[in-house]
Amino acid sequence: MNEARNILQMVHPLDASTVWSRLSVEARTAAEEEPVLASFLNATVLHHDTFEAALSYRLAQKLSDNEMNAMLWRDVAMSAYAAEPEIVHAALEDMLAYYQRDPACKQLTQPFLYFKGFHAVQSYRVANWLYRQGRGSLAFYLQSRMSELFAIDINPAxxxxxxxxxxxxxxxxxxxxxxxxxxxxxxxxxxxxxxxxxxxxxxxxxxxxxxxxxxxxxxxxxxxxxxxxxxxxxxxxxxxxxxxxxxxxxxxxxxxxxxxxxxxxxxxx
Structure with a gap:
């Protein structure tokens, strides 16, 4: 087992501060090892103070299009996280599930940055919150966008x-x-x-x-x-x-x- 996996096994799996700290360490190490990715890693992980801030930024990067820019999607995601912290809790458990169950997943940064299954589920979680708030039009727009991007179709309901x-x-x-x-x-x-x-x-x-x-x-x-x-x-x-x-x-x-x-x-x- 590598060092990161040993560290995660020694902490409570839902300790958001520990998971975020480990994610930041991985991103910082990757930026040093591969300078060409330094700007990307700084923007997506290292520039942010919390897991939810970084997650909202990453989702907004993926979801933005000509009709809904990244800033709008980020505001929507952060509103969901502020209203229901359980959504962030679920995202942390989802990310750890990838790390613990997928032998191809060597670091927490992999699902967070690259895995479309993880991105699709986190997009669904925001869409589900919108749907339950009575904002069906935007929820279904997000479902459509998610399906186009990730080839994964999850009804927001x-x-x-x-x-x-x-x-x-x-x-x-x-x-x-x-x-x-x-x-x-x-x-x-x-x-x-x-x-x-x-x-x-x-x-x-x-x-x-x-x-x-x-x-x-x-x-x-x-x-x-x-x-x-x-x-x-x-x-x-x-x-x-x-x-x-x-x-x-x-x-x-x-x-x-x-x-x-x-x-x-x-x-x-």
Whole structure:
């Protein structure tokens, strides 16, 4: 294990000041090692005093376009963070989930600066806040912008828990009435969709600590229990019990799950 990983394991995972300090150290070290990135790292990380200030700046950089410039998006994000500090808390847990579950993630700066799954989820969290404030027009504009940028489509009315890890991210679709618990891991190509044109509650309800493999489709108002595992490429049309592994088209139970597959990313059936 590298030094940064050892340090994180010795502190409380939700200690925002410690995480921010570690992120700043990584950015400063990277700026010294690669001077061509120094201006970028100063603007995105080192210039800011808090995690939320840096996060709002990074999201604004990504989301800006001809209609909504970066300053406007930053004001929107900071308003969300000030009104609901839990959004920042969730972002910290999301970032740590990437660091802890993705072997390709060597430093906290990687998801914060570069991973589109992380950026998409943080954009969703702002859009969800807007939606709940009755600002649907801007929430849906943000959803559209997020989909264009990251190839990830999350309805702002969906409810996603903290500690969410979306690996690679490309092709994720999460519908309006979907619910996702805490500490869930999903890979690219996952759909949490409906089965028709019902106007009511029509999307899946995913429990805590669930692992959803690449390309899996979970359709309809069905529950996937805590600690379950959905194998890659499966089409799930029926309820999945807690601690159950399902696979196939349509998906059927194929065994028990240990309950921590979302953390270990163990995708074996």
């Amino acid at each position: 969906a409810r996603l828990g903290k500690g969410l890890f979306i690996d690679h991210g490309h092709g994720i679709v999460i519908g309006e009435t979907a619910r996702v618990g805490d500490n869930v891991s999903m890979l690219h190509g996952v759909t949490l969709g409906g089965t028709g044109k019902d106007n009511e509650d029509r999307h899946p309800k995913i429990g805590n600590n669930v692992l959803i493999g690449a390309g899996a489709k979970i359709l309809g108002n069905i529950k996937v229990g805590n600690g379950a595992k959905v194998a890659a490429g499966s089409v799930v049309l029926e309820e999945v019990p807690e601690l159950c592994t399902v696979a196939g088209v349509p998906a059927k139970p194929v065994g028990k799950c240990c309950g921590n597959a979302a953390q270990t990313m163990d995708q074996k059936i």
